Amino acid sequence: MFWLYAGGNIILASFVLGSTYSESLGFIPAVIMTIVGNLAAYTICAWSAQKNVKYGIDEIVSHRPAFGYYGSVFGVFLILAITIGWTGILSSLMGSAGELSVTILTGSSGFAGEYYAYAIVGGIIIPIILLLIDPKIGFKLSNITVPIMLAFSIYMLIKLLSAENLAALLSFKATRETSWVFAFEAIFAYAVVWLQYIGSWNRMAKTERGGVWGTYIGLALAGMLLGIVGGMATILTGEVDPTLWMLELNLSVMAFICIIAGTITTITILIYSGAMSLLTVFPNLNFRIVTVLIALPALPFIFIGSLREAFDFILIFGAMLAGPYWAIILIDYFLLRKQKINVKACFDKEGPYKYFKGFNPIAIFSQIVGMIVWLFLGGWMTGFTFITSSFGMTLFNALGATLPAIIVSALVYYGLTKLFLKKYSFGDYRYSQKNLGGVLNEIK
Amino acid sequence: MAAIEKELLEAKKWANDEDDVVNDIRKVDHWLLFGIGIMPLLVFSIWYYIVY
Numbered sequence: 173m174f175w176l177y178a179g180g181n182i183i184l185a186s187f188v189l190g191s192t193y194s195e196s197l198g199f200i201p202a203v204i205m206t207i208v209g210n211l212a213a214y215t216i217c218a219w220s221a222q223k224n225v226k227y228g229i230d231e232i233v234s235h236r237p238a239f240g241y242y243g244s245v246f247g248v249f250l251i252l253a254i255t256i257g258w259t260g261i262l263s264s265l266m267g268s269a270g271e272l273s274v275t276i277l278t279g280s281s282g283f284a285g286e287y288y289a290y291a292i293v294g295g296i297i298i299p300i301i302l303l304l305i306d307p308k309i310g311f312k313l314s315n316i317t318v319p320i321m322l323a324f325s326i327y328m329l330i331k332l333l334s335a336e337n338l339a340a341l342l343s344f345k346a347t348r349e350t351s352w353v354f355a356f357e358a359i360f361a362y363a364v365v366w367l368q369y370i371g372s373w374n375r376m377a378k379t380e381r382g383g384v385w386g387t388y389i390g391l392a393l394a395g396m397l398l399g400i401v402g403g404m405a406t407i408l409t410g411e412v413d414p415t416l417w418m419l420e421l422n423l424s425v426m427a428f429i430c431i432i433a434g435t436i437t438t439i440t441i442l443i444y445s446g447a448m449s450l451l452t453v454f455p456n457l458n459f460r461i462v463t464v465l466i467a468l469p470a471l472p473f474i475f476i477g478s479l480r481e482a483f484d485f486i487l488i489f490g491a492m493l494a495g496p497y498w499a500i501i502l503i504d505y506f507l508l509r510k511q512k513i514n515v516k517a518c519f520d521k522e523g524p525y526k527y528f529k530g531f532n533p534i535a536i537f538s539q540i541v542g543m544i545v546w547l548f549l550g551g552w553m554t555g556f557t558f559i560t561s562s563f564g565m566t567l568f569n570a571l572g573a574t575l576p577a578i579i580v581s582a583l584v585y586y587g588l589t590k591l592f593l594k595k596y597s598f599g600d601y602r603y604s605q606k607n608l609g610g611v612l613n614e615i616k
Numbered sequence: 617m618a619a620i621e622k623e624l625l626e627a628k629k630w631a632n633d634e635d636d637v638v639n640d641i642r643k644v645d646h647w648l649l650f651g652i653g654i655m656p657l658l659v660f661s662i663w664y665y666i667v668y
Binding site: 379 | 641656657668
């Protein structure tokens with residue numbers, strides 16, 4: 173499991189993550205923040221992995237005990253929204269990499285709009301064609317591109333640690349525009365956004381312990397390595413886009429070809445995962461049509477002002493929606509159900525996880541509360557004045573936004589569920605308490 | 617496409633029964649995860665506030 177998850181995190185976006193806070197914190201604090209931030213953030217992924225390893229069920233199916241049979245469709249919406257966002261961001265990286273590769277190879281200045289041409293062809297059209305030929309081609313390609321990207325990242329780290337670079341890094345004066353809380357918020361939001369993808373892989377693990385620790389160590393180590401490299405490169409060059417700092421650091425065209433191959437691979441895997449999540453809920457849909465429908469909405473992201481803006485956009489909205497959602501699922505699984513769920517009921521529309529017309533109102537209410545908390549604390553990051561609060565900003569500098577939103581939504585869900593369970597029997601919690609497999613409900 | 621259909625059909629079958637579960641995770645794993653994950657961040661945050 174280690175290599176599967178490490179490979180999942182060896183993508184260009186992980187470089188960008190390290191770049192987002194390195195100049196604000198400075199070299200040493202940024203490196204330490206990258207290490208401790210990744211160690212902390214991926215604990216939530218490891219804990220989330222356990223339920224899927226234990227029961228061998230897909231991520232979306234495992235959401236049904238908490239959100240209800242139809243309520244878990246919100247998870248599909250999240251997966252699709254985030255997949256579209258990532259596809260757009262990675263496509264824009266394809267545009268820069270293609271533009272620079274052609275310039276280096278041919279020595280020509282290129283043609284007008286070539287960035288968009290490379291982004292659309294490389295980031296959208298080629299992955300669609302590959303997926304139409306073989307839906308699982310991304311996993312086959314990753315066997316080649318992940319080791320190459322890993323080797324490339326280690327090479328980059330060694331190159332960046334030269335005496336000259338090290339002197340420049342140590343003498344760099346931090347801008348202090350943001351505090352360590354913002355850096356952790358970015359790392360945590362990035363980890364939360366990954367939750368939906370890793371779940372579908374966990375069911376393939378053979379043991380709980382292997383799945384949980386493989387998820388944790390794989391994701392955290394890859395995140396640290398790429399985050400440190402990206403952060404150091406940004407301090408040295410002032411560029412956030414990996415293709416631009418690679419150009420400034422005089423890397424050969426081979427680096428760009430690695431980037432292009434790695435990006436195409438990642439996009440195909442992301443679109444495949446998104447399509448499979450949708451097909452899990454709506455099995456009658458056509459895979460090819462779903463693939464195209466997921467890839468095409470990514471186009472607007474290519475035209476967004478800068479890579480940094482697009483990256484911030486996906487992190488902000490991904491964390492706000494996904495943070496409280498997974499908090500509810502985890503608190504339900506670990507504390508309320510004591511790690512025991514009724515698997516058969518997860519596939520039964522009329523079963524105990526039907527709640528109210530397929531939705532669990534307590535979970536939906538708790539999700540909304542968590543989102544309100546996030547907007548109060550982190551609303552200023554969206555740029556909308558009507559959700560910008562100066563008190564919220566002050567609190568953000570001490571607490572962040574995603575972690576408090578997670579804690580509040582989990583507490584609200586736990587408290588309300590306990591309260592209503594005193595009066596009513598719902599959600600098959602008796603199964604978890606007595607492990608009688610829903611028999612009590614059938615008798616009643 | 618056949619592979620997709622097969623995977624979707626197998627999705628339900630893949631679900632483990634309670635007897636099939638390799639339930640080898642222990643409380644110590646959760647505490648270890650908490651210790652490795654959360655404690656360094658707490659130490660770093662205190663250090664950062666003191667130094668900066």
